[in-house]
Amino acid sequence: MKKLEENYDVVVVGAGHAGCEAALACARLGLKTIAFTVSMDSVAMMPCNPNIGGTSKGHLVREVDALGGQMAKNIDKTFLQSRMLNGSKGPAVHSLRAQADKAMYSLEMRKTLQREENLTLRQAEVSELLISDEKVIQGVKTVSGATYHARAVILCTGTYLAARCLYGDVIEHTGPNGLKSADHLTSSLSDNGVEIYRYKTGTPARLDGKTLDYDKMTEQPGDEKIVPFSFTTDPESIRRDQVSCYLTYTNEDTHRIIRDNIDRSPLFSGVIEGTGPRYCPSIEDKVVRFADKERHQLFIEPEGEYTNEMYISGMSSSMPEEVQYAMIHTVPGLENARIVRNAYAIEYDCINANQLKLSLEFKNIDGLFAAGQFNGSSGYEEAAAQGIMAGINASMKLLGRDPVILDRSQAYIGVLIDDLVTKESHEPYRMMTSRAEYRLMLRQDNADLRLTNIGHDVGLISDERNEHVETKRRQIEEEIARVSGVNIGSREEVNALLESYGSIPISNGVSLSELIRRPELDYDKLSPIDPDRPDLSDEVREQVNINIKYQGYIDRQLKQIEKFKKVEQKKIPADIDYDDVSSLRIEARQKLSSLRPDNIGQASRISGVSPADISVLLVYLEQRYRK
Amino acid sequence: MNEFDTIAAISTPISSEGGIGVIRISGPEAIEVADKIYRGKQRLCDVPSHTVHYGHIYDDEDMIDEVMVSVFFAPKTYTREDVVEISCHGSIFLLRRVLSCVLKNGARPADPGEFTKRAFLNGRIDLSQAESVMDLISSENEMAVKNSLSHLSGAMSTKISSIREGILFETARIESALDDPEHYDLSGYSEELSKKLSEWKDVLSDLIDSADDGATIRDGISTLILGRPNVGKSSLFNLLVNKEAAIVTSIPGTTRDVVEEKISFGDFSLRLMDTAGIRHTEDTVEKIGVKKALSLIDDASLIIYVVDGSEALDDDDHDIMERIRDKNVIVLLNKSDLTQVVSEDDIRGFFDGNLSEKSIISFSSKDMLGISSLKDEISRLFFKGEVENSDRLYITNERQKFELINALGSVKRVNESIASGLPEDFYTVDLMDAYSALGSIIGESISDDLVDEIFSKFCMGK
Structure with missing residues (x-):
């Protein structure tokens, strides 16, 4: 059929x-x-x-x-x-x-x-x-x-x-x-x-929200000012009542229960074969590896409006369910918690x-x-x-x-x-x-x-959106150029403003940029003494501030990037035969042959490839190119 | 990857006397660097290409040397980059100071074979030479690594490693807090870090000072003469010091049990230490001498182990060999003028393949037989037999100093960041720079050290 x-x-x-x-x-x-x-x-x-x-x-x-x-x-x-x-x-x-x-x-x-x-x-x-x-x-x-x-x-x-x-x-x-x-x-x-x-x-258990005692935990509300994730979302359009999370802690009792039952965790009994992440350890991992820590933070987070399930961030586990219950019940606020879904490890x-x-x-x-x-x-x-x-x-x-x-x-x-x-x-x-x-x-x-x-x-971004960003870029550049030409004299109103932010008054003229760089000041705070300032959006002003405030480090990083780019642009031909490059050390030759990097920069990041190997490779490529 | 830096090196063979030599600078900032230290009729950026100029080199306000400077603008130069060559007229010491000055002002020490490599990459050298350029790079680098490690004293490498560990830990601590801000708090941390910074600054400054003395160079290869009592150590020592070599300095302050002399031996120098004979003893004074001798083993770059070939090896010999098994060792079978009862195989067997073919030398201090073999062997061990015009020890030292200065600069910048109220994430930029500069001295790269440190020392995650 x-x-x-x-x-x-x-x-x-x-x-x-x-x-x-x-x-x-x-x-x-x-x-x-x-x-x-x-x-x-x-x-x-x-x-x-x-x-x-x-x-x-x-x-x-x-x-x-x-x-x-x-x-x-x-x-x-x-x-x-x-x-x-x-x-x-x-x-x-x-x-x-x-x-x-x-x-x-x-x-x-x-x-x-x-x-x-x-x-x-x-x-x-x-x-x-x-x-x-x-x-x-x-x-x-x-x-x-x-x-x-x-x-x-x-x-x-x-x-x-x-x-x-x-x-x-x-x-x-x-x-x-x-x-x-x-x-x-x-x-x-x-x-x-x-x-x-x-x-x-792995993932932690989900708890029945109505069985938790929120008074015993610390409320973690959202920010007052909501910043959208998308550059296209209007911040005004996403104002809403926010839901809180809650902070609580494990304690010695929790840890004792974990230690007493450690052999029942498939992580430790050897049942689990897969490699787990070090940054997201299970609670049993944390208790064993950081034995001197008296407590670990737990964040209790809502899973949604149409469920009362609460996620216990910080307590991922693969313990048997009765042990999960026992350890959860030692935590302030969770003494009477009921589990909706068990914690588990996944391979x-x-x-x-x-x-x-x-x-x-x-x-x-x-x-x-x-x-x-x-x-x-x-x-x-x-x-x-x-x-x-x-x-x-x-x-x-x-x-x-x-x-x-x-x-x-x-x-x-x-x-x-x-x-x-x-x-x-x-x-x-x-x-x-x-x-x-x-x-x-x-x-x-x-x-x-x-x-x-x-x-x-x-082809995924519209012309209009792209133009909007280009306008923003232009405004930022123009404003940075303008600001770097502005000098501030030591007038009374200037020093009054500086003092109001706990900043040392000036006795001679200084550039506006210099004042922006002071840790207690920023671009917006100095607007009263910068009368020629154009009317700019929040996001443009933020960029201007960052670029001026951290200019030293930004310039340094730009220089490093310039160097990085030069190396990154040196392409390695796809058909290169590394066995033909006899001066490469054997380890480097093997690694390069198996990974087949796209360019010299990528090659230099392979473990086991030394700077000398890269030099040899550059000479080889030049030789090949000239042939 | 620093293919586009400006590099510098002494480009002429340096004989121990005379000292006329050329420092070559190549790269995009070659002229700029030279202009910072050169004073003459014109600034070098204003002169025509391929011209020579008379003037002086200054280290800030100190005049160092009277020089002729040749300026070559790209592309018609050896490397096809901008090149400046400074011909110094003063002593070798001044030549080195000029190089230090160049390095302080924006150039970095050239890697082995690097001028030639650039010449090739920029199309200056014939295609037929490509293979030899590659071989040069890989073999010279291997040797440079070996050299730099074998000349790093134990004490220096311990200090550097310990600062690195400290830097890595503090960086991981900051990064953990940045990565998991609800878990790790950095309030009050910058005061704590400031204390660490000033400790590191002190140690690094000390290390730089000692590098400034050229200690590693002047002191030469630290060489320990070891052996049982009465096997001919002192005769060897005296022979080397008085007959064959010129005494350069007598180093005071050596204990009564260890006699130390600096000798210039052929084209390189040794810091020669004669020690008390090693044997098991109950005598208190002698015990101190033995203990002292043994304690020097770790820091020595070379051990000359003297055996009396006319007497059978005993427990004391076995004990000594056990202790020096992993070091650079040359065994002298002394008293070759007498009937030999110890064979090369007896010794080789004990070293378990750790001793090269030539490292056992039949020797007679009485007849002065074997001196040239000894010289050849030291030269082979440290310079792969290419002693002529080798200034590698010096170059090694200069690189170490360069990286120490970089590390110190980075540590100081962290201080400035703290002082100017920058947030903590800026500290780690400079901390990691210091970490990698120090790593290059002891031959370690960064790779994933930081991420590993974060995960192993800090409890992260959901």
Whole structure:
């Protein structure tokens, strides 16, 4: 009997945070796209923490937005609480985080996908990749035997591949939240020579909100001033009553219960084979590894308006459920808590992302792309960031255009992807601001200035939006130029203003820039003594202030970036034979042969490749070029 | 990756006397750097290309040397970059001071083979030479690494490592708080950090001062003569000091048990230490001498282990060999003029393959046999046999100093950031610069140290 057969330009496997961005990007660029999900109810599902953003992750969300992605817009519509973290620190580490209404987030994203003209959302499990003998992707097959032909396939399988969930001695062969796992695709990948890793992560229990005593915990309200995630969202449009989170702590009793039962955790009994992340340890990990800590923080966070489930941030675990109960009941405010969902650990198959190019296409399988947790990352935002890039690059390929590669000086997305495909990793990868060498330039406040024009070139950003950003850029430049020419004399009103901010009065004239650089002052505070100041928007004034205030460090970083770019632009030909470069040390030769870096800069970041090896490589390339 | 820096080095062979030499600067800022220290009729940026100018080199207000400066604008130069060559007329000491000055003003010390590499990369050198350029780079680098590590004294490397650990920990602490602000608080932290900074500043300044003395160079390769009593150590010492080599300085303050002399031996210098004979003893005074001798093993770059070839090895010999097994060792089978009962194989067996073919030398201090083999072997161990025109020790020292100064500069900038009220995330920029500068001295790169430190020392996450 003839099975179902359909034709598409792009197949996206998975509709989590990576899959949604990938599918939307392809469809919006005019390609006929189909996205598969194991359940229509799990589109853009948040199986762990109920928030979007946070340190460095908030940066990613803004970058996705500037490129024309959906995550920022979606959370702006569905958040319960918003906070700007690190407000007292430098602008490079200000990070936006919003508590999400999980159900609404998922529904809103599903609606967006379904309304997209060229996009089909389909519930089915993809079981096989169709790859030609020439190693070119042809499409996919589903468990029902249906064939979907496509010129590009993007794998965004998240934590579903051969997943199993564990707590105590209970093992369930499901994906997150009891959803069906995808059990067939791994073997299809292995058959095609893809190297598979097995990773592990975990999630805490969800509690019944009405059984908690909030008086015993510290309320954590949202910020008064709500900053939207998307550069296109009008702040006025998203004012709403915010929902609070609550802070409480574990104590010695909690830790004793954990220690007494440690052998019952599959993490410690050896049942769990996968590698877990160090940055997101389970509570049993924390108690064992940081034995001298008397207490650990727990944040109690709402999961949404239509559920009273509360998430216990800080207490991810794989203990048996009776032990989970016992330890939860030792915590102030949670003494009588009832569990709605157990905490569990989850193991899943993912790949060694070193097999990918910087475009997120497999080096050895033409037209096959990958994004998200499948690439060994963790986090919704990391997934979305890779998703949009994989979507863009699959589209660029089908449209006969060059891939879009963001480098480490352009975006956190560039850092994320470069780290994933270049460095050795043995745990789920999480973004951190300290991973970005050029952190000061990669701020969440300037993501639009950095990336909107790239999104526009790609075709995901409208002319109007791009023009808006260009106008902003012009205004910023003009105002910085104007300010640097303004001198302030030591007049009475000037010194009165300075004193009102506890700033030392001036006796001679100084430049306005110099005053802005004083820690207790800023651009806005000095407006009374700067009468010629034009009327500028909040966001322009913020940029002017940052650029003047931190000019010394910004200039230094710009110089470093200039050097970095020069090295990054030295491409390595794809057909280079490293065995031909006899002066390379053996270790370097092996690493280079297996990773096949795109350029000299990327080569220099491979562990085991020394500066001398890079020098040798440069000489070799020059020799080759001259021949 | 510093392919586009301005680099400098002494580009002529340096003989120990005479001292006429050329310092070459190449790169985009070559002229600018030279102009900062040169005073003559014209600024060098204003002179025509390929011209020579008379003038003086100044270190701030101190006149260092009378020089001729040749200016070559790109592209018709050796490296196809802007090149300045400073011909110094003073002593070798002044030549080095001029180089220090150049490095202080924006150039960095050239890596081994780097001028040639640039010449090639910029199309100046013939294609046929590419292979040899690559070989040069890889072999010279290997040697540079080896050199820099073997000449880093134990004390210096311990100090550097400990500052690095401290810097990494403090950086991780700040980064943890930035990454997980609801978990780690930085209030009051900058005062705490200031204390650490001033400690590090003191240590780094001391290290720079000692590098300024050229201690490593002047002192030479620290060489310990070890052996049982009466195997001929002192005869060897005297032979080296009095007959073969010129005494450069006598180092005072050595204990009665360790005699120390600085000798210039061939084209390199040794800091030669004669020690008390090692043996198990109950005599209190002798015990102190033995203990002192053994304590010097760790810091010595080279150990000359003297064995009396005419007497069988005993427990004391075994004890000594056990202690020096992992060091640079040359074994002298002394008294080769007498009947030999110890064979090379006896010793080689004990060192378990850690001793190279040539490192056992038959020697007779009585007949002065073996001196040239000893010289050759030291030269092989430290200079791969290329002693002629080798100023590598000096270059190593200059690089270390350069990075120490960089590290100190970065530490000072953290202080300035604190003083000017910048937020904590700015501190880590400079802290990590200091960390990587110090790392390059002890041959370690950064890679993922910081992330590892954050996860191992700080409890993170949801």
